[in-house]
Amino acid sequence: MVSAANVGPIATFSPRGRRHPAPRGFGVYASFGQRTADGDHSGSILRQYSQPRAIAVSFVGQASFRILASRYIQVWITAGSWLSSVTHDADLRASRESVLNRYDVIVKRILVTGATGTVGRQVVAQLLDSGAHVRALTRDPDRAELPRQVELFRGDLTAPETIEASLRDADAVFLVWTAAADAFAAALARIAQHTGRVVLLTSPHKTPHPFFQQPNPMASMHKNMERLICESGLASTFVRPGMFAANALGWWAARIREHDVIRWPYGDAATAPIDEHDIAAVAVHALFDDSPGSAEYMITGPQSLTQREQVATIGEVIGRTLRFEEIGPDDAQRELGFPRAAIDMLLNAWSAAITLPAYVTTTVAQVTGTPARTFAEWVRSHKQAFGRA
Numbered sequence: 001m002v003s004a005a006n007v008g009p010i011a012t013f014s015p016r017g018r019r020h021p022a023p024r025g026f027g028v029y030a031s032f033g034q035r036t037a038d039g040d041h042s043g044s045i046l047r048q049y050s051q052p053r054a055i056a057v058s059f060v061g062q063a064s065f066r067i068l069a070s071r072y073i074q075v076w077i078t079a080g081s082w083l084s085s086v087t088h089d090a091d092l093r094a095s096r097e098s099v100l101n102r103y104d105v106i107v108k109r110i111l112v113t114g115a116t117g118t119v120g121r122q123v124v125a126q127l128l129d130s131g132a133h134v135r136a137l138t139r140d141p142d143r144a145e146l147p148r149q150v151e152l153f154r155g156d157l158t159a160p161e162t163i164e165a166s167l168r169d170a171d172a173v174f175l176v177w178t179a180a181a182d183a184f185a186a187a188l189a190r191i192a193q194h195t196g197r198v199v200l201l202t203s204p205h206k207t208p209h210p211f212f213q214q215p216n217p218m219a220s221m222h223k224n225m226e227r228l229i230c231e232s233g234l235a236s237t238f239v240r241p242g243m244f245a246a247n248a249l250g251w252w253a254a255r256i257r258e259h260d261v262i263r264w265p266y267g268d269a270a271t272a273p274i275d276e277h278d279i280a281a282v283a284v285h286a287l288f289d290d291s292p293g294s295a296e297y298m299i300t301g302p303q304s305l306t307q308r309e310q311v312a313t314i315g316e317v318i319g320r321t322l323r324f325e326e327i328g329p330d331d332a333q334r335e336l337g338f339p340r341a342a343i344d345m346l347l348n349a350w351s352a353a354i355t356l357p358a359y360v361t362t363t364v365a366q367v368t369g370t371p372a373r374t375f376a377e378w379v380r381s382h383k384q385a386f387g388r389a
């Protein structure tokens, strides 16, 4: 057991009262607001100690002073004693819960759907890092390969009764929808029975750039889902990423492992590929948000890059010269092996963007405090996927 005094800023708030996580490596932080009649706390954040096998829980000598420095920055200063409680592997989650219950610290209980997918995995990792209690929904827990601190639930979003257990007492839900559109309303109704906040991974269908304004069945589905969420009365955040950098894995990685030539349409069409880490960071921010109502974030990577430049960037990072060989739309339909609806959607978008720079926002930096990662950084962190064995 360790005891130490601590005075330090533990969280800052942006203009809309949104919390930015406390700095890393500072141990565990908890902020304490007033418990109100309905059991609400005005704010709490818990961070897991950087040593993997230990958690330390800070609580309370409990002078907590909120200083409103300006409309833009609130600094919370907590003076108190530290209690350190060391736990080990299997007991980690249970011990943390019991310590938290004992000292009345609120930990958000968050359900992540799509937790085994590109963005959801990142959301899970970042939520754990922020000290949340993470639940994950998957149709097959045996294949989920998620960290053991995660509470796994077997369920299918298209069969709402199977997601009931995962939703009980959830403070917020991260919602990824890749299932049939007509199953969404029933799932949402079930979600709304149990939680007050949804963060939806959706798309930038409102953005006035030709790339995002072409016929697109996915965008139509997202529009409808957003409408239903707004009508449900849930507090909501719509996270609208542009093109995922991770598309390069499905589109080009296998080919690059075997060949130096990429045959692809619309080499001069530009996008601003976004790293799934940054999409998740914005989503996590929204999941911790306590403000009522709705918000939306149109997020992109930091640079406009043509598809030709993206392939060249991969080559530079892996140390090979890759050649982009442009093919026409008909060849693309025949060769790329995408479902017809998907390839039509992409060809429409690329052809509309051919002479324009991509739409780029700085929203990731504004929301998270850290600039969006570049495509080259993304390739570096996925280098092995493009390498030859």
Ligand SMILES: NC(=O)c1ccc[n+]([C@@H]2O[C@H](COP(=O)([O-])OP(=O)(O)OC[C@H]3O[C@@H](n4cnc5c(N)ncnc54)[C@H](OP(=O)(O)O)[C@@H]3O)[C@@H](O)[C@H]2O)c1
Residues within 6 Å of the ligand: 113, 114, 115, 116, 117, 118, 119, 120, 137, 138, 139, 140, 144, 155, 156, 157, 158, 176, 177, 178, 179, 201, 202, 203, 204, 218, 240, 241, 242, 243, 244, 247
């Ligand atoms: N790719 C892009 O450039 C782009 C851009 C903007 C928006 N988006 C949107 O991003 C979303 C896809 O995100 P992602 O790439 O992270 O997903 P992903 O990697 O395709 O993974 C899909 C996830 O959904 C889960 N899932 C699928 N059907 C389910 C069901 N019936 N019940 C429960 N879970 C189910 C899967 O979980 P299990 O298999 O474990 O059950 C998996 O975790 C889509 O809505 C897409 O429109 C994509």
